[in-house]
Amino acid sequence: MPDRRSVSTESAPAAIGPYSQAMRVGDLLFCSGQVPLDPSSGELVKEDIEGQARRCLDNLSAVAEAAGASLANAVRCTVYLTDMGDFARVNEVYAGYFGGDDPPARVAVGVAALP
Secondary structure (H helix, E strand, O other): OOOEEEEOOOOOOOOOOOOOOEEEEOOEEEEOOOOOEOOOOOOEOOOOHHHHHHHHHHHHHHHHHHOOOOHHHOOEEEEEEOOHHHHHHHHHHHHHHHOOOOOOEEEEEEOOOOO
């Protein structure tokens, strides 16, 4: 069985249920989903969709960094949108984090509601 350890950082929102911010298994890192929660205040970001997307990606970046990785190491991302009309605006923010010559694979899914 490969070595398995949880990853946690105060620079991202704490897990609010029976899950970890991330799990590292060997050289692989599996990150939990992020919502636009400011870890310093515990409040949801009430900004526009761009501000919410930045907060989610900053949280994800903090978790990756706590594991000794970075978003540049990402292989695949899943983006959940409550309004597919926001896709282009979120995509523009996303490109600022992953817009290099070798971005990760990505799935974008429209959902009715998220917790």
